[in-house]
Amino acid sequence: MLEYIWLIPAFPLLGAAIQLFFGRRSSNRVVSAVSVGLPGFSFLWALGCFIQFLGLPETYHHVFLRPLYTWLPAGAFHLSNGSLGNLSVNVGMQLDPLSCVMMLVVTGVGFLIHVYSIGYMAHEGGYYRFFGYLNLFMFSMLVLVLADNYLMMFVGWEGVGLCSYLLIGFYFLRKSASDAGKKAFIVNRIGDAAFLLGVMLMVVTFGTLDFHWITEAARSGQFAIGSGVITIICILLFIGATGKSAQIPLYVWLPDAMEGPTPVSALIHAATMVTAGVYMVARSNALFALSPTALALVAGIGAATAIWAASIGLVQNDIKRVLAYSTVSQLGYMFLACGVGAFTAGVFHLMTHAFFKALLFLASGSVIHALSGEQDMRKMGALKTRIPTTYWMMGVAALAISGIPPLAGFVSKDEILWQSFAGPYGHRLLWAVGWITAGLTAFYMFRLIFMTFWGESRVPHDVEHHIHESPQPMLIPLVTLAILSIVGGFIGWPKSLLGGEWFGKFLEPVFEGNPSLPSHDYGQGIEYFLMGLSVVTAIAGISIAYWMYVQQPALSDRVSGALAGFHRVLLHKYYVDEIYDALFVNRVKDVGSALAAFDLGVVDGGVNGVGWTTRMSAELSRLWDTWIIDGLVNVMAFIVKILSWPARIVQTGLVQNYAWFITVGVMVFMLYYVFH
Amino acid sequence: MIPTDYYIFLGTGLFAIGVIGVLTRRNVLIILMSIELILNAVNINLVALSQYFKSVDGQVFAIFVITDAAAEAAVGLGLIIALFRNKETVNADEIDLLKW
Numbered sequence: 001m002l003e004y005i006w007l008i009p010a011f012p013l014l015g016a017a018i019q020l021f022f023g024r025r026s027s028n029r030v031v032s033a034v035s036v037g038l039p040g041f042s043f044l045w046a047l048g049c050f051i052q053f054l055g056l057p058e059t060y061h062h063v064f065l066r067p068l069y070t071w072l073p074a075g076a077f078h079l080s081n082g083s084l085g086n087l088s089v090n091v092g093m094q095l096d097p098l099s100c101v102m103m104l105v106v107t108g109v110g111f112l113i114h115v116y117s118i119g120y121m122a123h124e125g126g127y128y129r130f131f132g133y134l135n136l137f138m139f140s141m142l143v144l145v146l147a148d149n150y151l152m153m154f155v156g157w158e159g160v161g162l163c164s165y166l167l168i169g170f171y172f173l174r175k176s177a178s179d180a181g182k183k184a185f186i187v188n189r190i191g192d193a194a195f196l197l198g199v200m201l202m203v204v205t206f207g208t209l210d211f212h213w214i215t216e217a218a219r220s221g222q223f224a225i226g227s228g229v230i231t232i233i234c235i236l237l238f239i240g241a242t243g244k245s246a247q248i249p250l251y252v253w254l255p256d257a258m259e260g261p262t263p264v265s266a267l268i269h270a271a272t273m274v275t276a277g278v279y280m281v282a283r284s285n286a287l288f289a290l291s292p293t294a295l296a297l298v299a300g301i302g303a304a305t306a307i308w309a310a311s312i313g314l315v316q317n318d319i320k321r322v323l324a325y326s327t328v329s330q331l332g333y334m335f336l337a338c339g340v341g342a343f344t345a346g347v348f349h350l351m352t353h354a355f356f357k358a359l360l361f362l363a364s365g366s367v368i369h370a371l372s373g374e375q376d377m378r379k380m381g382a383l384k385t386r387i388p389t390t391y392w393m394m395g396v397a398a399l400a401i402s403g404i405p406p407l408a409g410f411v412s413k414d415e416i417l418w419q420s421f422a423g424p425y426g427h428r429l430l431w432a433v434g435w436i437t438a439g440l441t442a443f444y445m446f447r448l449i450f451m452t453f454w455g456e457s458r459v460p461h462d463v464e465h466h467i468h469e470s471p472q473p474m475l476i477p478l479v480t481l482a483i484l485s486i487v488g489g490f491i492g493w494p495k496s497l498l499g500g501e502w503f504g505k506f507l508e509p510v511f512e513g514n515p516s517l518p519s520h521d522y523g524q525g526i527e528y529f530l531m532g533l534s535v536v537t538a539i540a541g542i543s544i545a546y547w548m549y550v551q552q553p554a555l556s557d558r559v560s561g562a563l564a565g566f567h568r569v570l571l572h573k574y575y576v577d578e579i580y581d582a583l584f585v586n587r588v589k590d591v592g593s594a595l596a597a598f599d600l601g602v603v604d605g606g607v608n609g610v611g612w613t614t615r616m617s618a619e620l621s622r623l624w625d626t627w628i629i630d631g632l633v634n635v636m637a638f639i640v641k642i643l644s645w646p647a648r649i650v651q652t653g654l655v656q657n658y659a660w661f662i663t664v665g666v667m668v669f670m671l672y673y674v675f676h
Numbered sequence: 677m678i679p680t681d682y683y684i685f686l687g688t689g690l691f692a693i694g695v696i697g698v699l700t701r702r703n704v705l706i707i708l709m710s711i712e713l714i715l716n717a718v719n720i721n722l723v724a725l726s727q728y729f730k731s732v733d734g735q736v737f738a739i740f741v742i743t744d745a746a747a748e749a750a751v752g753l754g755l756i757i758a759l760f761r762n763k764e765t766v767n768a769d770e771i772d773l774l775k776w
Contacts, residue, residue: 656698
């Protein structure tokens, strides 16, 4: 199976091709069979490859490479250090523990979300188009995670960006949706440009783009720790990651991306695509390990994003926007983990987050489905008896993300918090930010649960009648993901709690061999204390939410009234969109207007001037022609006309006149002869 | 014996009447008839002078002219009919086809 690993992305590509070329004429049943079946095959194939990969001898255990063909045989050129490089970029697959994890998450969660979409999209127009794009996304994402070099990864990276744009703007007749799609695309473009620059810099620095060789070169010791060029490469790559993974300052597109259908939010904007940045940073761990500056930047941005987005999530009323800010915040956690050198913890959180955040989104989709499209939590309430399965599944996910043991979120988040405290590049401040964010997370998550499912019903009367539990295809993925959210943590259960940390061991080959500072030695007591502290914080967050939204529903209004100014700032998302508009968007528009004015005034003016000149000279030419040339000809004709007048008047055409001339002429001659 | 002068005067008179007819009458049919008068005036002159000069040539020529006049009348009448069909007139002053 490993030999044919390229089939994993090929299946969804085939699905996409079938849908986009022939889907319009197929029935929904055929569309779902093809487009859900093929990602299903891809998941089974991925499982097969994974099992076979585990069975490979230990020497092969680090990485399995399957080059398909040479894509860019660029030939010889000079590297920045003067030596001769020979760049050749393959299209090839690389399977190592890291891409195994990504591959399984993408195909597994992706397949479940495809199943869910059968139910969710059943009554929507453009069914085939939706599945076509979703399949195309799966293909791009699998290319991204299975690529064996940065350039092919970039192809997948751009592909998922395109699919994200297409799917955010799926309801393209709604202006807000098409605007959100454009915003996502443009903001991502900024990051992608930096990524591409980083790749170019890697070409001239390493002379290769293969992960394998770059990692080897970075670990060979030929670059000093803190090397300038490595730092620049890492920062450029990280800027790329901030675009794709919605970190400060490029996170603004993700909340707007909620305009897309909910399965898209779950698949692309929670579970897979937005984690591509984390994957890329983890994939480049050998480079980042050489640059403490870049690592500090990653950790700082990650922590800042985590608390920033969580604080916005506290007051949002749109159920999907809360989850979107939660996603941004959790991605911040992942970068925090990568930034403190704990790549394993970051990837672990990536995986568990994919489970519970996909579950949260799918459950919120189920809620929205039940309420005929309502997304405002102020118009929900008391749904726990009406849609019980959805309620319980969402509850599991909320407990998981809040970090309640022994669910998956607890394990991965606690690992990140511990590493940010005690890891080689950890710092107490980073831990403190992460810890506060954990409390905020628990609060806003249970605010969502309580507003949606508890209390009194605020559902409008006409919607109330239609509330129904979602169909089977939507519930099965919910249950599956809920089980994964519960048990997913055990594969990485920490040693301090008598676990095996199999996940860390599995990933170790990817991250070992980097130069690193020693970890802080704080001892187990501190670890247990911090663990207890974060659990207590999570419970406190849940309790406060219970108090404010169930026991004393008026309290939340009182609190927001007391902190009116701050509340307003949070509700308007710190006015970041407005600030960006004022600083960048409108400036770009100004430049555009100036260019348009230049076009209109100078370029069009020039063209019109040339046109005017031509017309005027033509006018002069016309005057010359009519008066001088034609005049000369007419004068000639006039002269001839005048001169011909005597000849004309005798030619009457009357036979008798001519007979007169003859007679008179003959008589004149005769008279001449007679009298001569 | 009638003196030859008389014949010449008769011929001259007929010729003058014919020429005046050709020049002044509007009806093409009359003009054709006037032409016949001119031809016959010439015939009289030819025959009279043939008698005067004791030569038969003039009489032979007169017979030629008569033949010619018959043919000319046939062609002329045909032309007049064709003209009338096209122009619906037989007045010479209404027909200026010779003008450019």
